[in-house]
Amino acid sequence: MPLDLTTFAGCSQLRLSAVIMLLDDWTGGLIQGRAAIKLQHIHGYERRRSIIAQADGVFTLVNVPSGLYQISVEAQYYHSRTTYTLYLPGQATSFADMSIILRPNANYPFPADAVLIRGIITNQQGTPLPGVAIAPSPKRPVPLPTVSAFNGRFIMYFKTLNSDSETIQLRLTKRGFNSNKVTLNVQPGRATLHTFKLSPAKPKIKSSVPQGAI
Numbered sequence: 001m002p003l004d005l006t007t008f009a010g011c012s013q014l015r016l017s018a019v020i021m022l023l024d025d026w027t028g029g030l031i032q033g034r035a036a037i038k039l040q041h042i043h044g045y046e047r048r049r050s051i052i053a054q055a056d057g058v059f060t061l062v063n064v065p066s067g068l069y070q071i072s073v074e075a076q077y078y079h080s081r082t083t084y085t086l087y088l089p090g091q092a093t094s095f096a097d098m099s100i101i102l103r104p105n106a107n108y109p110f111p112a113d114a115v116l117i118r119g120i121i122t123n124q125q126g127t128p129l130p131g132v133a134i135a136p137s138p139k140r141p142v143p144l145p146t147v148s149a150f151n152g153r154f155i156m157y158f159k160t161l162n163s164d165s166e167t168i169q170l171r172l173t174k175r176g177f178n179s180n181k182v183t184l185n186v187q188p189g190r191a192t193l194h195t196f197k198l199s200p201a202k203p204k205i206k207s208s209v210p211q212g213a214i
Helices: none
Strands: 016-024 035-041 051-055 058-062 067-075 078-088 096-102 115-122 133-136 153-158 166-173 180-186 191-197
Touching: 016 035, 016 067, 016 078, 067 096, 078 096, 115 166, 115 180, 180 191
Parallel strands: 016 096, 115 191
Antiparallel strands: 016 058, 035 067, 051 058, 067 078, 115 153, 133 166, 166 180
16 A cells, blocks of 8 residues: 555644555565554664554654664564664655565464464463474475464464475474474365474483582
């Protein structure tokens, strides 16, 4: 969606600083659902009031001093993302233009024929485990690595498959737990749901020699 510059017509007190577009990694277009961004200078101070929502997935920033800024993004159907790559010129005659690609999370409304791996990760007692890293093993272009959410859920998606059926290995890791490697089969037009359990790692006992012992 192009920026409607008539928004700033006749507003002498508003200076356009940047336009940020949030893009959907699945569709390639603008994101769906609610989203919010936070602008923070690398030296620590925030500029919350400098953000004006233009439309779904498009944000305009106004009256922001020049400098290098951190942009944090939180969106309803996507993983949060933070980037440090936005430089704002702070001049009336120029503004920054940036696109940020967001990856869908487990709440994303995928179409019925999407090729998905949905999973729930728990401990041995069935309590959901957040922050578990899930990555293809060995490394491959798709699906991309992800992390389980607060409720232990995660999702991995395939835009295309190289054949009618693919076998993929996933490695699940979390500090304080034994890693787990699982083998799954994915097929076009199918979404599969799996539950995985991680067992706590045994603490390593360091042997020590008493002081003065020979």
